Amino acid sequence: MFTQEQQIIEAKIKEFCAAHDIPLAELKWQPIPFSGEWGFATSFFQTAANEARAGKGGKPVPQRAQEMAEQVKAQIGSVDGISRINAVKGYLNLYFSTSTYASRVVDEVLASGFNFGRGTKKNERVMVEYAQPNTHHSFHIGHARNTILGEVLARLVEFAGYETIRASYPGDLGLGVITVMWIYDKLYKGQEPDGVHERGQWLAKLYVEATAMLEKQENETSEQSAQREAYDAERREMYRKWDVGDEYVRNLWRETREWSLEELREVLKMLNVKMDVWFYESEVDEPSKVIVDELIAKDIATDERPQGGAVIVKIDEKLGLTKEKYRTNVILRKDGTTLYLTKDLALARIKFEQYHVDRSIYVVDSRQALHLQQAFAILKLWGFPQSEKCYHLGYGVVNLPEGAMSARRGRVVLFKDVADEAVKRVLAVESEKSGDIPVNEREKIAYQIGMGALVYSMLSMDNNKDIIFDINEALSFDGRTGPYIQNAYVRANSILKKSGTFNVQPSTFDYELTKHEIELIELISRFPQTVEQAANEYRPLVMAAYAYDLANTFHSFYHAVNVMQTEDEKIRNARLQLVMAARQTIENALRLLDIQAPEVM
RNA sequence: GCCCCCGUAGCUCAACGGACAGAGCGCCUGCCUUCUAAGCAGGAUGUCUGAGUUCGAUUCUCAGCGGGGGUACCA
Numbered sequence: 298m299f300t301q302e303q304q305i306i307e308a309k310i311k312e313f314c315a316a317h318d319i320p321l322a323e324l325k326w327q328p329i330p331f332s333g334e335w336g337f338a339t340s341f342f343q344t345a346a347n348e349a350r351a352g353k354g355g356k357p358v359p360q361r362a363q364e365m366a367e368q369v370k371a372q373i374g375s376v377d378g379i380s381r382i383n384a385v386k387g388y389l390n391l392y393f394s395t396s397t398y399a400s401r402v403v404d405e406v407l408a409s410g411f412n413f414g415r416g417t418k419k420n421e422r423v424m425v426e427y428a429q430p431n432t433h434h435s436f437h438i439g440h441a442r443n444t445i446l447g448e449v450l451a452r453l454v455e456f457a458g459y460e461t462i463r464a465s466y467p468g469d470l471g472l473g474v475i476t477v478m479w480i481y482d483k484l485y486k487g488q489e490p491d492g493v494h495e496r497g498q499w500l501a502k503l504y505v506e507a508t509a510m511l512e513k514q515e516n517e518t519s520e521q522s523a524q525r526e527a528y529d530a531e532r533r534e535m536y537r538k539w540d541v542g543d544e545y546v547r548n549l550w551r552e553t554r555e556w557s558l559e560e561l562r563e564v565l566k567m568l569n570v571k572m573d574v575w576f577y578e579s580e581v582d583e584p585s586k587v588i589v590d591e592l593i594a595k596d597i598a599t600d601e602r603p604q605g606g607a608v609i610v611k612i613d614e615k616l617g618l619t620k621e622k623y624r625t626n627v628i629l630r631k632d633g634t635t636l637y638l639t640k641d642l643a644l645a646r647i648k649f650e651q652y653h654v655d656r657s658i659y660v661v662d663s664r665q666a667l668h669l670q671q672a673f674a675i676l677k678l679w680g681f682p683q684s685e686k687c688y689h690l691g692y693g694v695v696n697l698p699e700g701a702m703s704a705r706r707g708r709v710v711l712f713k714d715v716a717d718e719a720v721k722r723v724l725a726v727e728s729e730k731s732g733d734i735p736v737n738e739r740e741k742i743a744y745q746i747g748m749g750a751l752v753y754s755m756l757s758m759d760n761n762k763d764i765i766f767d768i769n770e771a772l773s774f775d776g777r778t779g780p781y782i783q784n785a786y787v788r789a790n791s792i793l794k795k796s797g798t799f800n801v802q803p804s805t806f807d808y809e810l811t812k813h814e815i816e817l818i819e820l821i822s823r824f825p826q827t828v829e830q831a832a833n834e835y836r837p838l839v840m841a842a843y844a845y846d847l848a849n850t851f852h853s854f855y856h857a858v859n860v861m862q863t864e865d866e867k868i869r870n871a872r873l874q875l876v877m878a879a880r881q882t883i884e885n886a887l888r889l890l891d892i893q894a895p896e897v898m
Numbered sequence: 899g900c901c902c903c904c905g906u907a908g909c910u911c912a913a914c915g916g917a918c919a920g921a922g923c924g925c926c927u928g929c930c931u932u933c934u935a936a937g938c939a940g941g942a943u944g945u946c947u948g949a950g951u952u953c954g955a956u957u958c959u960c961a962g963c964g965g966g967g968g969u970a971c972c973a
Contacts, residue, residue, distance in 0.1 A: 330917070340916065346953050358953030386917055387953095431973080468973070578973095607971050621900070627971040637973050666902065667968055693903085694967090723936095730936060746936085757922090758911060761903060763966070770910075770923085774936050777911090777922040784936050792933045830914085842912070845921080856929090856938045876933090898936070 298402065298822050299393075302378055303337065306391060313372040319365065320347040328819070329390050333812035335819045336379070336392040341365040345387070362387030395815055399806035399875075402822045406878035407801065414825045414885055416458030416832070424462040424648055425451040427660035428565065428572070431468040432557035433477040435501035436564045437709040438766055439695040439702055445755045445891060446692055447660035448570045449837040452889045454658075457832035462652060464574040466644065467561065469554050470582065472532075473504065473704075475539060478549055479532045480507035489556070494713050497560030500553065505707035564712060567748075569891055574652070576644055582635055585643035589629045597678045598628055607631045612674050623667075623674045641672045642679075649683050656686040658835065663691030663761060690835050693763035710766060719747025719772050726774060727898075734897055745893040747772065749779030752892050756841040777845055779892050782883065785848035785855075786894045789880035792860050796873050804874045805867065813854040814875060820847050821882045828889070837890070844886040851879050 307324055314321040322343035329336045345361040356364070366384035373382060378397050383390040406413045427447020430440045448463070455461035468474075480503050481489075489496050511528055514521065538546040565572065589608055592598035598610045607630050612623035628639045648654050659669055669689040676684035696702065702709045723743035727734060734742060754771040758764065774780040810818075824843070831839035860876060863869035887894045 325914080325916095327914080327916090338917090342916070342953060349953075362953080388917065429973095471973075473973085609970065611970095621969095624901095625970055630971045632971085634971090636971065638970090662973095663903070664967055665973080668973090670902095671970090691903085726936070731934075733934085762911080763904085765910095767910090773923080775923085776936095778936085780936050781922095784934080788934060788937085795933050834914095838912085842921090849921090852937060853939090855933080859932065861933045898934080 298405070298825065299337065299398070302376065302391075305376060306373060306379075309373050310369055313369055314344070317368075319344060320351060322347055328823070329392070333815060334390075334392065335395060335398070335815050336390060338388050338390045340388045341369070342387055359387050395810050395818075396806040396808075398822070399810060399814070399818050399871075400804045402818050403804045403806075403871075403874050403878045406821060406881050407804075407874065410881060411885065413881055414828045415456055416825075416829055419458040419460075421655045422460045422462065422653060423454050423656040423658065424464055424574075424652060424654040425454065425658045425660065426464045426466055426576075427451075428465040428561070428570070429467060429661070430561060431471075431473060431704075432554045432561075433469075433474045433500050434504060434557070434704045435498045435709070436561060436712045437702060437704075438712055438715060439709075441568070441712045441715075441751075442692060442695050442755050442764065443660055443662070444565070444568055444570060445752050446690065446760055446837060448568065448891050449756060449840070449889065450658065450660065450690060450835060452891065453828065453832040453837065453840060456889055457828055459656075459832075462573045462654065463571070464576060464648075465561075465565075465572045466576045466578070467558065468578045469557075470539075470579045472536065474550070474554075475532060475536045476507045476511065477504045478539075478546070478553055479528075479535050480504075480510070481553060482535070482549055483531070493556075493559050493563050496556045498711060498713070500557060501704065501709075502707065504704060508705045567713075567716060568752075569893075576647070578640055581640045581643040581647070584647070585635045585639040586629070586633075588643050588646070589635075589639065592628065592675075592679065595679070597675065602631060605631065610675055610678075612671060612678070615678050616674060623671050626671050626675075628675075638668065638672055638675075641669075642675060645672065645676055645681070645687070649681055655683060656688070657683065658688050658690055660690045660692070663693060665689075666691050688835065690760065692760035695764045695766050697766055710768075715751060715768060715771070716744075716748065718768065719751055720744050722772055723747045723774070731898055738897075742895045742898060745895045746774070746780050746783060746898060749783050749887075749892040750774055751779075752890065753779030753782070753841065756837045756890060757845070759836070759838050779890075780898070781852075782844050782848040782887060783892065783895055783898060785851040786880060786883045786887065787896070787898045788855055789851065789876050789883065790896055792855075792876050793873065793880065795861055799873050800870050801874065801877070804871050806871050808865070808868050808871070811858055813850075813857045814872070817850050817854045817875065817879055820850050821878055824882050824886065831889075840886060840889055844883070844890060847879075847883060847886060851883065854879075 303326055310324065311321060324339050326337045326339050329338045341362040342358060345358045345365060348361065349358055363384065363386060366387055366389045369389055370382050370384045378394050379391050380394040381392045425447055428444045430436055451461050451463050477500055485503060490499050511525060511532065535546055539550060589598065593600050593608065597615060598608050600608050602608065607627045609625055609627050611625045613621060626638055627636060629635060648657055661669060666689060673684050673687045676687065697710060720743045723746045724739065727739055727743060750772050757777060827840060827843045831837065860869065860872045863872055884894045
């Protein structure tokens with residue numbers, strides 16, 4: 298927000314250095330890192346080091362840097378909007394004239410409103426792929442981490458100015474799917490429960506049971522072995538029939554698959570996610586077979602089927618790498634069936650050719666890092682320039698205290714259960730803490746707060762960290778949590794409700810601002826660059842951390858400065874506008890984090 | 899074997915190569931007749947080890963120790 302002033306100062310520094318033959322290093326600006334101080338700063342260490350390297354000077358670098366800072370300070374003199382300049386410890390600190398900048402920040406926020414912080418429109422189309430659960434299972438807390446990360450990334454990228462397409466890619470085929478269909482058809486046909494979530498979860502239970510029936514047991518009798526093998530033969534037969542398009546099996550598949558997809562759509566609605574595109578694994582299976590031939594024809598893939606092998610891509614060799622990096626990968630099994638990689642290649646082509654995406658972000662478990670690197674490398678060999686702009690946003694797994702989650706064994710924590718528990722816990726707190734919420738609103742607000750806690754707990758940690766899921770931590774409402782930020786919004790809202798109408802003409806902050814006001818305005822002014830940083834670095838955490846800092850600063854301000862009891866009407870008016878700006882910024886930050894901002898709590 | 903990620907306070911996590919390494923939880927002390935106490939103010943502890951690069955390293959490089967993951971016909 299202050300590039301103009303920065304440029305003026307930069308020009309003066311450059312002028313000074315040129316005149317004194319000083320080898321100026323690139324100027325890097327940062328906010329003054331002291332609380333209650335508002336302005337920007339740069340240092341001269343690098344420049345002093347450059348000079349020393351060139352054989353000039355002879356003074357210790359820190360000392361010389363300080364000398365330069367002092368000289369530059371003298372050179373700059375006074376600048377509009379800068380109240381004072383300090384040279385300290387090799388740093389040049391430029392302090393803002395608070396009243397000038399306060400108005401500028403607050404007025405901009407109030408003028409932009411919902412759009413405050415939005416980046417300029419970029420001429421680039423980005424697709425974010427996330428929410429890739431398997432059908433015939435149920436949506437667990439690990440899927441929730443994926444979906445929340447993906448959605449927030451999409452919101453950030455979109456708000457930063459990119460045209461953004463959200464894509465989901467459910468896995469709707471494979472042995473796991475067939476296994477559920479097999480047991481359903483054999484033992485449970487027509488017994489499915491009614492509710493959307495209940496039915497989805499029921500399928501996951503069938504999977505556990507089927508797995509147990511089909512898994513080799515310890516010390517099993519010959520009868521048991523024979524039984525198990527007979528079951529497995531049935532399952533294999535069903536898979537075969539699915540493959541050849543047998544009508545009965547396909548219908549069974551469509552019906553059960555739809556139950557899972559209904560549940561998934563319901564969950565996405567709960568998370569406020571609106572997908573633009575749905576890709577299904579089953580839809581890229583056939584196209585991916587075609588690709589194999591194309592890759593063989595282009596001499597990217599090697600066909601070892603005549604020797605009884607598979608179709609492979611020797612990625613390192615084709616890229617001319619001498620050191621092992623991407624290794625070699627199978628893209629078609631010797632039985633002619635495709636793999637995950639094959640389908641990913643087909644999907645990438647659809648993204649590039651049909652959706653014309655310039656950049657493709659994959660939000661996928663970090664265990665698949667090598668896998669995706671291989672896919673990107675093959676896309677490069679294949680000649681897609683977009684392969685350079687494929688990015689894997691990996692994230693750590695969500696484990697349980699007792700170990701990894703396992704759909705096979707039914708050892709999972711379901712998202713829906715956590716969401717229900719969240720509402721229950723908030724309702725319990727609500728009845729003691731917030732008496733003024735209308736009864737018919739309570740459940741809705743409890744949901745907003747409960748989900749705020751859950752979502753924030755997933756975002757407040759860098760994505761490469763594994764999580765051991767602890768429901769008490771995930772649904773904590775105190776301290777560095779979603780509800781803490783929501784509460785700041787609610788409090789701002791509360792002040793504004795009490796104030797009634799007031800003058801929202803251009804603000805005037807021509808009084809001595811308190812430390813709390815300055816800090817709050819400074820933080821608000823950083824929002825746009827935080828959006829940019831979080832989007833550029835693909836890091837929801839950056840926005841999550843900012844939102845907490847902003848809320849924290851607001852809470853402190855709230856306690857230290859009583860807005861409604863401010864006697865001077867002009868000052869009160871300015872403060873009310875500041876509160877409006879803070880509320881707007883918190884609201885925008887929460888929105889990017891996929892957390893709702895309740896009016897009361 | 900090779901590759902990737904991680905190692906920071908009692909616990910869970912932050913920190914564009916820069917000015918005193920920050921939060922939350924837990925523990926202790928205050929603050930609700932003033933805009934909502936899901937809050938505020940205050941209090942104690944810390945960079946795995948060893949070299950190197952640099953004016954300056956939690957951050958970059960190398961080695962070691964410890965943990966997790968991946969390593970062509972699973973997804």
